[in-house]
Amino acid sequence: xxxxxxxxxxxxxxxxxxxxxxxxxxxxxxxxxxxxxxxxxxxxxxxxxxxxxxxxxxxxxxxxxxxxxxxxxxxxxxxxxxxxxxxxxxxxxxxxxxxxxxxxxxxxxxxxxxxxxxxxxxxxxxxxxxxxxx
Numbered sequence: 700x701x702x703x704x705x706x707x708x709x710x711x712x713x714x715x716x717x718x719x720x721x722x723x724x725x726x727x728x729x730x731x732x733x734x735x736x737x738x739x740x741x742x743x744x745x746x747x748x749x750x751x752x753x754x755x756x757x758x759x760x761x762x763x764x765x766x767x768x769x770x771x772x773x774x775x776x777x778x779x780x781x782x783x784x785x786x787x788x789x790x791x792x793x794x795x796x797x798x799x800x801x802x803x804x805x806x807x808x809x810x811x812x813x814x815x816x817x818x819x820x821x822x823x824x825x826x827x828x829x830x831x832x833x
Contacts, residue, residue, distance in 0.1 A: 700740075700757055703750040710748030710759070710802070710813050713770065717742050729755060736818040737798055739780065745770055747778065747802055749815065756817040761802055775805040776812075785820070796820050 701716040729735040730753045737749075737756040745768075747761030761776035762769045769775060780800050785793040801814040 700746075700750075700759070702752060703748060703757075708748040708750040709815055710761075711746070712748050713745035713773075714743050716746070726753075726755075736795075737780075737800075739778065741778075744768055745773070747776055747813075749800065749813075749817065756798075758800060758817070763805075774810075776802045777805075778802050794820075 700718065703712060705712070729738070735755055737758060739758045739760060741760035741763075743759060744762030746759040749756050749758035751757075758778060760778040763775050763777040765775065778800055779802070780798065782795050783797045783799070785796040787793055795818075797819040798817045799815070800817055801811045804810045804812060
């Protein structure tokens with residue numbers, strides 16, 4: 700998360716990154732697995748950004764609750780994540796087709812901001828052979 704700046708993220712980075720001082724190798728394991736597309740965290744309440752690193756989207760949730768610190772004039776917010784699933788011809792659920800996210804603000808309009816598609820199987824995953832007919 701600390702490698703992102705205004706040039707390579709969507710959202711805002713308003714405070715330092717709170718992470719472990721020891722590299723456990725967890726991120727390298729996720730990259731090696733090859734099927735991790737996005738990771739979400741919420742510890743730093745004034746960060747609400749997403750950025751891509753080595754094929755994985757790393758996203759902060761933003762500060763939602765009023766029981767912890769925030770920033771005057773900056774609406775509390777919650778990150779919404781929607782995973783769209785594929786269906787077989789028979790109507791059975793299959794794997795994830797795409798992952799989309801946005802933030803919902805606790806303002807007078809319950810505004811949404813920073814809508815983005817984090818991952819889409821059609822552009823980076825295994826493609827299906829298109830068939831015609833039925």
